[in-house]
Amino acid sequence: MSTPDPGRQPERTLLAWRRTTLGLIANGALLLASGHGTSDVRTGLGIVVLVLSLACWAVVSAVYRRTKGGAIQALGHQHLLRLAAGLVLVVGIFDLYAVVTR
Template sequence: MAMSTPDPGRQPERTLLAWRRTSLGLIANGALLLASGHGSSAVRTGLGIVVLVLSLGCWAAVSAVYRRTKGGAVHALGHENVLRVAAGLVLVVGLFDLYAVITR
């Protein structure tokens, strides 16, 4: 029997879509923070802008990794450092949201 390389199937594409859903949720969150601060709070407006920029950066970075690996390297999108950055981003956004709710 000849040894064959493992076929990743659709796993890279599913991983990319999961990252994009996460980024989209963070983008929506940033937009809501921005809207809640419009005209009333410069801090909320600033937090909304920061979240939007970070979320769009996350979207662009994941798309770039996927294109660079031609969709065949699942481990690149699921790398430990990428997961740490995403978890940190979600935590920061959660803290921003908590601030927005408490100061409402």
């Protein structure tokens, strides 16, 4: 019995993760830029978002490399999904703070 061919699904999943983290990185950069010279809190939030986003990018890339793209389940693992959901929630709260305190 042969194993099913995942086709391009692992690459598409990796690209989806990268688009998500790239959006979070851009968001962190905007938070950092909005706080430049006016608010140490916004600058700090921007740095935190950038660091967390880059860490998410690194984790997803490491999982993909470790599984050599064949185990799509690894990229959809509960820990990665929770990390992404938590990061998006944290960034949303930081953005709300930045908008309210503008």
